Amino acid sequence: MTALLSVRGLSVSSGPLELVRDVSFDVDAGERVGLIGESGSGKSLTALAVMGLLGEGLRASGSVRLGDEELLEASELRRCQLRGDAIAMVFQEPMSALNPTRRVGDQVGETLRIHRHLSRKAAERAAVDLLSRVEFAEPERYARMYPHELSGGQRQRAMIASAIACDPGVILADEPTTALDVTVQRRVLELLDRLVDEEGCALLLIAHDLAVVSEVCDRVITMYGGRLVESGSVSQIINEPHHPYTQALLATSKALSVSESSLGSQLPSIPGTVPSAGHFPRGCPFQDRCDRRVEACQVMPEVVETDNRALACWNPVVGTSASGGGEAA
Numbered sequence: 001m002t003a004l005l006s007v008r009g010l011s012v013s014s015g016p017l018e019l020v021r022d023v024s025f026d027v028d029a030g031e032r033v034g035l036i037g038e039s040g041s042g043k044s045l046t047a048l049a050v051m052g053l054l055g056e057g058l059r060a061s062g063s064v065r066l067g068d069e070e071l072l073e074a075s076e077l078r079r080c081q082l083r084g085d086a087i088a089m090v091f092q093e094p095m096s097a098l099n100p101t102r103r104v105g106d107q108v109g110e111t112l113r114i115h116r117h118l119s120r121k122a123a124e125r126a127a128v129d130l131l132s133r134v135e136f137a138e139p140e141r142y143a144r145m146y147p148h149e150l151s152g153g154q155r156q157r158a159m160i161a162s163a164i165a166c167d168p169g170v171i172l173a174d175e176p177t178t179a180l181d182v183t184v185q186r187r188v189l190e191l192l193d194r195l196v197d198e199e200g201c202a203l204l205l206i207a208h209d210l211a212v213v214s215e216v217c218d219r220v221i222t223m224y225g226g227r228l229v230e231s232g233s234v235s236q237i238i239n240e241p242h243h244p245y246t247q248a249l250l251a252t253s254k255a256l257s258v259s260e261s262s263l264g265s266q267l268p269s270i271p272g273t274v275p276s277a278g279h280f281p282r283g284c285p286f287q288d289r290c291d292r293r294v295e296a297c298q299v300m301p302e303v304v305e306t307d308n309r310a311l312a313c314w315n316p317v318v319g320t321s322a323s324g325g326g327e328a329a
Helices: 044-053 078-083 103-113 120-133 138-145 152-164 181-200 208-218 235-241 244-257
Strands: 005-014 017-027 032-036 058-066 085-092 171-175 202-205 219-224 227-233 304-305 309-311
Touching: 005 044, 017 058, 017 202, 032 044, 032 208, 044 058, 044 171, 044 202, 058 227, 078 152, 085 152, 085 208, 103 120, 103 138, 103 152, 120 138, 120 152, 138 181, 152 181, 171 181, 181 202, 181 208, 202 208, 208 235, 208 244, 219 235, 227 235, 235 244, 244 309
Parallel strands: 017 227, 032 202, 032 219, 085 171, 171 202
Antiparallel strands: 005 017, 005 058, 219 227, 227 309, 304 309
């Protein structure tokens, strides 16, 4: 069976600098895949490369297939035809994606005017229906508003309405809940989950928090230093992470979730900082922050796939429950 979205050997470079290196994964129809890692790990660049939205001076290589179509070899015209129609993206900050001078309904309906050639009136009616689908209680009223008149959660739901307008096969959501409070965050995640169920589309959810993706996703991919370092089912990753970086992310995420009950206590963090893009250490990109590093870490580990999971690590954490966290960096 052909995956709805298939990424193979995807790299993103800026001149001689490699920012994303040899990333491969699949997302099937109806599947929810989480892409996690700290800021600077390469998650958003990967998504932008898939969408064909890389900035000037950045170049993608490898393969990105949407069904049977190779996106990296497609013309810009063809990519424009596919964006919003067959594949759509929900951005982290809707205020930067929504036009502040245009009403919300006009912007939600614009995708239908472009890809479905609806008249202005028909697009306006469809936009109201779409706003209703994403849980606006008074969709007609909100369709007449401007983005600045909406709350952060409402703007994000308007972006989701625009993304699903043409029933795309794949939705990429880049940190869609980062700027929202916990209650609104949960509501947006539940909305994405319901829409994937209703549409049967594929969802690639980008986040820095394992707790967020565990709410929605079936599988998890961990990225660090522009590379895929681990992937597996949510159960595998949450209950028995093998890469020290994944385990450290999980420990930090768990601590944040109980921080209110331990007010004043020091939250665990991963020592050191993410290396700047393109300036990764030779060998394993995580070695400078990892207390499990060995001499072999001076050489880049290959991604090895076994038991429906993938791992790139010379000295993995095996047989240690996620609740322990003692061996993580």
